[in-house]
Amino acid sequence: MHYIDVQNLSFYYDDEPVLENITYHIDNGEFVILTGENGAAKSTLIKATLGLLKPEAGTVTLSKINSQGKPLRIGYIPQQVASFNAGFPSTVLELVKSGRYPRGRWFKPLTQHDLDHVEKALKAVDMWEMRFKKIGELSGGQKQRVSLARVFVSDPDLFILDEPTTGMDEKSRHAFYELMQHNAHQHDKAILMITHDHEDLKGYFDRHIHLVRKQNTPWRCFQVHTEEANDVHF
Numbered sequence: 078m079h080y081i082d083v084q085n086l087s088f089y090y091d092d093e094p095v096l097e098n099i100t101y102h103i104d105n106g107e108f109v110i111l112t113g114e115n116g117a118a119k120s121t122l123i124k125a126t127l128g129l130l131k132p133e134a135g136t137v138t139l140s141k142i143n144s145q146g147k148p149l150r151i152g153y154i155p156q157q158v159a160s161f162n163a164g165f166p167s168t169v170l171e172l173v174k175s176g177r178y179p180r181g182r183w184f185k186p187l188t189q190h191d192l193d194h195v196e197k198a199l200k201a202v203d204m205w206e207m208r209f210k211k212i213g214e215l216s217g218g219q220k221q222r223v224s225l226a227r228v229f230v231s232d233p234d235l236f237i238l239d240e241p242t243t244g245m246d247e248k249s250r251h252a253f254y255e256l257m258q259h260n261a262h263q264h265d266k267a268i269l270m271i272t273h274d275h276e277d278l279k280g281y282f283d284r285h286i287h288l289v290r291k292q293n294t295p296w297r298c299f300q301v302h303t304e305e306a307n308d309v310h311f
Contacts, residue, residue, distance in 0.1 A: 078144055079104055080235045080267040081126060086135035088118070088125050096122055099135070101286055105144045105234070108261040108268045112275050113288030119271045120156060120239055122288070127153060127237065143234040144265055152233030154225050156240050156271075169215070169223050170208040173199055176227040191230075198226040201256045203249040218244025236260075238270040250274075254281040 081103040088096040095118045103109055113119050124130040126137055143149045167175075177191040187195075199205040202222035212220060225241050236257070242250045258281045260266040272278060275285060 080140045082138040084136045087133045089133045103267050103269050105267045106261055106265050107283040108258050109284045110282045111271045111286045117288040150233040151235045152228040153237045154228050154241055165213040167212050169210050173226045173230055176230040194230050198229040201253055202226050236268045240271050
C-alpha cells in the first residue's frame with residue numbers, strides 16, 4: 078500500500094519555481110533512495126511531503142494506517158538534526174532508550190526486548206562502544222548517529238532519512254544499509270532515504286528516485302524519474 082502518494086507537486090520560493098509537477102510514491106516493504114545533483118531540492122521535496130513546507134500545487138497523501146491497519150508511525154531524521162550542547166546531561170544510552178518509551182509508559186521499566194532493540198540500533202550506527210558517553214561530548218557526526226538510533230528504536234512504519242550515513246565509515250555504512258534493507262523486506266517497513274552515494278547502495282535498495290533539471294526551464298526546476306534498482310542510468 079502507498080504510505081506516501083505525491084501527485085503533481087510544485088513548490089516555489091516566492092515566485093521562483095523549485096520543484097515542478099513531481100509525482101512519486103513509497104510503499105511498505107520497499108527501500109527507496111532519492112538522489113539528485115547539489116541544489117536539486119531533495120530536502121525541500123521531503124519537507125513538502127511531510128507538510129513542513131506548503132506546496133504551490135499538487136496533492137500529498139500520507140497514509141493514516143500501516144499495512145496491519147494500525148496508526149502509521151513516521152520516523153524522520155533531517156540532515157544534521159543534532160544540536161545538543163556541551164551541557165546536555167544524558168548519556169548516549171539514556172537518550173536512545175527514551176525512544177523505546179511509548180506514550181503512557183514513561184515510568185515503566187524497559188523489557189529485555191526493548192534493551193535488545195536499543196543495542197541493535199546503537200551497533201547499527203557504530204555507537205555502541207560510546208553508549209556511556211555524554212551526548213554533549215560527542216562530535217556533530219556522532220550526535221547525528223545517536224539521533225538516528227533513537228528514531229530507529231521507536232520502531233516507525235515509515236522511515237524518512239536525509240543523508241543519514243554522513244560521517245560513517247564504509248563498514249558502518251554497509252551495516253546500516255543492510256539493516257534498512259532487512260527492515261523493509263522482513264518487517265514490512267517503508268524507507269525513503271536521501272543520499273548522494275547511490276553507487277555505494279547498489280544491491281540494497283529497491284527503487285531509485287532521481288531529481289533532474291527539466292529542459293528549457295530555470296535550473297532549479299526539477300522532475301522525478303523513478304527507475305528499477307538494477308537498471309539505473311544517468
